[in-house]
Structure formats: C-alpha cells, structure tokens
Amino acid sequence: MKRINLIALLIFVFTALQVQAQQSNLPPLVSVTGLGEVRVQPTEVLVSLGVETREKTLDAARKETDRKAASIINYLKKNGVDVKDIQTSFVTVQPLYSRGEYGITTPDMYMAVKTMTVKIRKLDKYDEILSGLYGVGVNRVDGVQFQVADMEKYKTEARKKAVANARQKATILTSELGAKVGRVYAINETATGDGPRPMYKMALQEAAVSDMGGGPSIAGGEVVITLSVDVSFIIE
Known part of the structure; x- marks a missing residue:
C-alpha cells in the first residue's frame, strides 16, 4: 500500500513539473476580454x-x-x-x-x-x-x-464586435508600454450569463389589453444580444 501511494505521489509531482515547464515556455502575452452587443427590434x-x-x-x-x-x-x-x-x-x-x-x-x-x-x-x-x-x-x-426570428445572424454580428473590441483593448494596453500586438495565441467565447434579453421601453410584462384609448397594450422595446470573447495576443 505504501509503495502504491509513493508511486502516485511521484506521478503527481512529475505532472506538476511538466505543467510548470510548459507554462514557463509561454510567449509574452496580453490577455483581454472583448464585449459585443447588438440591439434589435423584436420580430x-x-x-x-x-x-x-x-x-x-x-x-x-x-x-x-x-x-x-x-x-x-x-x-x-x-x-x-x-x-x-x-x-x-x-x-x-x-x-x-x-x-x-x-x-x-x-x-x-x-x-x-x-x-x-x-x-x-x-x-x-x-x-x-x-x-x-x-x-x-x-x-x-x-x-x-x-x-427575434433570425437570432444566429445577430449573434454573429455581436461576436464580430466582441473580437474587434478585444483587439482594441489589447492595442491600447500594449501601446502604452511601447509594445505591439502580434498574432492571436488563444481565443475562447464565453457565456454572458443571461443570453439575449428584452429591454422594455415600458414596464409592462403582462399580456393585458389596454383600457385607455384603444392603443397598443405593450411596447416591444429592444432585444439585446451580448457575447464576450477571451483573447490572448502575443506581444511583439
């Protein structure tokens, strides 16, 4: 039993040293999160x-x-x-x-x-x-x-905005230190928490017919699609 525990400990230490060695070989990076938002009328x-x-x-x-x-x-x-x-x-x-x-x-x-x-x-x-x-x-x-009916279309637009925002942030950070943004090292799309959400112009979320003037009973407002990306750029 002691021999098995010793072998397991040696494997763990060896793995940790490998990870540390890999991390120490990383190029100089600037990591940022880019946000993209699209607002559209509901359909x-x-x-x-x-x-x-x-x-x-x-x-x-x-x-x-x-x-x-x-x-x-x-x-x-x-x-x-x-x-x-x-x-x-x-x-x-x-x-x-x-x-x-x-x-x-x-x-x-x-x-x-x-x-x-x-x-x-x-x-x-x-x-x-x-x-x-x-x-x-x-x-x-x-x-x-x-x-909105064509949600993927607007997600693509929000994704492009998020990537552009990430590059803009990285450029500002590196330029302040006299460096330049190089090629992309890693990129990952992350969830925003609640996904597409409605932004109401009026505080009405009930389906009730208006008793006043016969006008529309609700206001659709806007649907907001938000996406974020985590990007690491190599610093030149």
Whole structure:
C-alpha cells in the first residue's frame, strides 16, 4: 500500500513539473476580454397562457378544460397562427379541499389546468389575437417574451464586435508600454450569463389589453444580444 501511494505521489509531482515547464515556455502575452452587443427590434412574441377550470367532479373539470383548450387552438389557427407555433406545456388535475376542516377526505371540487406557449410572428396582430383569446376561454397569462426570428445572424454580428473590441483593448494596453500586438495565441467565447434579453421601453410584462384609448397594450422595446470573447495576443 505504501509503495502504491509513493508511486502516485511521484506521478503527481512529475505532472506538476511538466505543467510548470510548459507554462514557463509561454510567449509574452496580453490577455483581454472583448464585449459585443447588438440591439434589435423584436420580430415576434412568445406568450405563455392557459385555462384553469374548477368543477365538482374530476371528469367534468378535465372535459371542460380540454374543451376550452381546443377552442383556443382553433381560434389561434383561424387567426393565422401556425400549428407548429402552438405547444402544450403543462397539464394538471388536482382536488381542492375546504380549509380548516380536519380529516376531510372528500374534495369540494377539482381544478384542472392546461397551459400552452404560443408564438405570434406578427407583432401588429398581438392585441387583436390576445383580446380574442380571452373570449374563447383563456383566463391566465403567465408571461410574455419578445424575441427575434433570425437570432444566429445577430449573434454573429455581436461576436464580430466582441473580437474587434478585444483587439482594441489589447492595442491600447500594449501601446502604452511601447509594445505591439502580434498574432492571436488563444481565443475562447464565453457565456454572458443571461443570453439575449428584452429591454422594455415600458414596464409592462403582462399580456393585458389596454383600457385607455384603444392603443397598443405593450411596447416591444429592444432585444439585446451580448457575447464576450477571451483573447490572448502575443506581444511583439
């Protein structure tokens, strides 16, 4: 056992010495992080909505919820929403009991919930579609997310800006010390944490139809795509 531990220790020391030797042979480097940001107007909106039903029996709650969900899907299709842009995301049925009654075993009623996500590709149809949805059974809206259709295009643009920003930073740092930026030694794209995000012009994230003047109920604002790159340049 002692011999095995000794061999393992020798292997560890040898590996550490190799890493140290490799690091000591590195050329003079300047390492920076470049940031790239692109702001674009959203082209579509993703809405999380659903229907919640309460009935005396489980079967009645389930059937009523299914009926309303079918009406919602039919309404969306009639208003130009492609079936591929409608996705059921959550289904549940549960009993509801009276509060404060110890030992009760029979539920007062049953609650059925079915939610779905809907992608509306025409922003100018958003208010009209949402208003009609309330009329066919929607009684809950859980979220609204603005996004752009061609995300990869804008990611590429943000990536180019990040690389240019990295070179600019490296040039400033080296020029202050009388040196020059050489070729790229290493480059790595890093995550920004939250990815593309909406920047709202108005503090409205609920899908509600406006009661004032019949104008638009929400402002799409901007979608911000941010990328960063870590770059090491050889110093000449």
